[in-house]
Amino acid sequence: xxxxxxxxxxxxxxxxxxxxxxxxxxxxxxxxxxxxxxxxxxxxxxxxxxxxxxxxxxxxxxxxxxxxxxxxxxxxxxxxxxxxxxxxxxxxxxxxxxxxxxxxxx
Amino acid sequence: xxxxxxxxxxxxxxxxxxxxxxxxxxxxxxxxxxxxxxxxxxxxxxxxxxxxxxxxxxxxxxxxxxxxxxxxxxxxxxxxxxxxxxxxxxxxxxxxxxxxxxxxxxxxxxxxxxxxxxxxxxxxxxxxxxxxxxxxxxxxxxxxxxxxxxxxxxxxxxxxxxxxxxxxxxxxxxxxx
Numbered sequence: 432x433x434x435x436x437x438x439x440x441x442x443x444x445x446x447x448x449x450x451x452x453x454x455x456x457x458x459x460x461x462x463x464x465x466x467x468x469x470x471x472x473x474x475x476x477x478x479x480x481x482x483x484x485x486x487x488x489x490x491x492x493x494x495x496x497x498x499x500x501x502x503x504x505x506x507x508x509x510x511x512x513x514x515x516x517x518x519x520x521x522x523x524x525x526x527x528x529x530x531x532x533x534x535x536x537x
Numbered sequence: 538x539x540x541x542x543x544x545x546x547x548x549x550x551x552x553x554x555x556x557x558x559x560x561x562x563x564x565x566x567x568x569x570x571x572x573x574x575x576x577x578x579x580x581x582x583x584x585x586x587x588x589x590x591x592x593x594x595x596x597x598x599x600x601x602x603x604x605x606x607x608x609x610x611x612x613x614x615x616x617x618x619x620x621x622x623x624x625x626x627x628x629x630x631x632x633x634x635x636x637x638x639x640x641x642x643x644x645x646x647x648x649x650x651x652x653x654x655x656x657x658x659x660x661x662x663x664x665x666x667x668x669x670x671x672x673x674x675x676x677x678x679x680x681x682x683x684x685x686x687x688x689x690x691x692x693x694x695x696x697x698x699x700x701x702x703x704x705x706x707x708x709x710x711x712x713x714x
Contacts, residue, residue, distance in 0.1 A: 442710075443708075473614075483581075501616075505579065505615065506582065508581035516581050516585050517581060517675075517676050518676075
């Protein structure tokens with residue numbers, strides 16, 4: 432399983448996102464390196480399909496695909512299960528993505 | 538951190554609002570407190586706190602408090618922050634406070650605002666009494682332990698000194714041109 436966390440330095444949420452991701456990987460007993468990558472330019476954002484910070488990719492799939500979103504250097508808005516907006520993906524969103532990736536690779 | 542320091546006077550501005558009117562800081566001099574919040578449409582921190590902003594205005598309006606939201610983001614690079622989109626957001630979320638467009642970004646620069654949301658609370662003399670964030674939990678309103686802005690408002694309205702005058706704002710950076 433290849434896991435990548437893309438972040439924009441000016442957005443404060445990526446450290447908490449990384450901590451959350453590490454915790455869930457441990458709970459799911461997934462031993463995978465997390466490739467943490469800083470996105471620094473608009474060109475990079477386009478190239479990496481970076482909707483905002485943080486973006487988590489598992490096997491190159493965004494854990495929360497948003498087909499019509501713009502690629503930009505900013506904080507990313509996640510819609511939580513209860514409809515609220517958050518700068519962070521929820522625990523269940525991350526966990527769902529990990530389990531789905533694991534099923535596909537089995 | 539902000540150029541404006543606690544104890545400084547508010548800096549005048551005149552900005553267009555989503556209601557089609559020009560809003561000058563001076564027209565709110567009769568208020569017991571004015572809360573400027575540098576805000577925007579797209580930032581998830583603002584969006585997480587937005588309902589609480591509306592609630593604060595609703596709860597404190599009858600106590601003579603006026604909240605004013607100001608969007609200084611570069612709408613060319615961040616189209617969700619266009620004036621048209623601001624009007625939509627204000628209508629959708631039923632803002633009961635002015636939502637102003639700082640198109641030149643001059644107001645944000647003069648206040649030294651850097652983040653969204655970033656709060657500047659002024660008393661009835663126009664003196665900055667609190668600068669910072671709305672509360673200590675953008676993610677979960679039910680988990681808030683420190684209601685920084687509400688507590689500061691209560692203290693200002695009671696004529697007391699402010700327990701916590703400054704908290705580092707948490708949010709997106711203002712998107713400069």
